[in-house]
Amino acid sequence: MLECKVDESFVPSLDEAVEVQHLLAEHKPDHASVDSDAWKHLDIEDFSYGFEYGLKRNCGGLDCNNAQGQEELEFGVLDGLLDEVDEVDDIHAANDISGACKDFLLDVELAEKISDLDCAPHGRLHLGNTSSESQSPGFSGSSNGTHGLSESSTATILGSECKNSSVENKTVKCELNDSSGDKWDYHARENVFTTSHDLENLDELDDAKPLESGISSDDNEKKPVQTSKMSTLLRQKRLRKPTKSSYNELHHGGALTLIKEESLSETITQETLDDDEKLSDLKSKCISGRQKISSPALKHKCLKIGSRNELHHLRGFKSVPREESFTGISTQASFESRPRRGRPKKRPVPESDDEHNASESEDDRAKRRKSKKSADRRKHQRMWTLSEVMKLIDGIAQYGTGRWTDIKKLLFSSYAYRTPVDLRDKWRNLLRASSVQKQK
């Protein structure tokens, strides 16, 4: 089971990993300055912190899913997973694994050394096959041979990973967490290595973004355009209120105060992540991932995203508790109140796979209500997902602030529940939040 899992998630994740990088780079332009800062600010502490909680985070995700009662999930399975995860958690706690990992992570140099050593000599690119092969024995092997095996497998992973992104690691990490705890020592090892490497990759990513040293080539083109547009939009918005003029007038009227793009980006980040959207998003993704084990692609996508999001959460994006927040569910509560240390900046992962369409509209609430623990007191409010917000931003960038229907039609055609007014409201909220944040 374990082998399969890792294997599955591993092979396809390569492509997607690149994808993510692209996306990240692609969207960075709007707020390059902030982002770069944000990313740079993500010091080791944050990561280690994140890692430490990452183990639990997965549990949380599972639990949340379960709690959410998201549709016809096999509760039995989930429960089983939960139990397993719990076990792992306990084990970790008992053996102070997390602490050890943390220390390990804190040692950047060490991590670098490891990566260097692993990358250089092996330098192989056999992703799926090699990694899976080398890993299989590790998992199935005796606990005694754990050390050697884990090293070799790790080396392979890292080797391939050198040319790719860190997402793979995360994927693996997730999988590992999913696995039962009987071989936790091995997993721990794996986690340590991959995670430490994660740091590097993330750092690389971070560095690459501001520099535009692009993994994505199209990001260069997009940057100027979007940036300017953003300024314009922001300007418009800013002006609109006082003047009450049409957006056209404002558009041509000239610029006045303009909200820093950075603040906007922050707002977006926070807003979107703040909203339980992030939770629901994450959950749904994780859920789908676990459900559809038959579809590897989806699986890793979800896992990948999940882990990504986890990082965000861990970095403390959650700032202001929202009225719409999930509450009442113990797991979620803890989820929410989780470590929210650190800068509230950072770029959300541009995700395009928000498959939740009209189908989710009504059964959405129904599902939640079905939840065992409690029904979250969400009304008839539809959460804005990160991708939605991003779409919105893009749409506004393209059509301006006055053409909500156009944006609706062209970018939200699949989202029946989003009316032009909704879009406008969301935008308004974003701006509001952005300005508020600015004042702070």
Added chain:
DNA sequence: CTTAGGG
């Protein structure tokens, strides 16, 4: 009907 803006 669409948008702007207040609730």
Added chain:
DNA sequence: CCCTAAG
């Protein structure tokens, strides 16, 4: 998100 006013 809802409602209303205004174009």
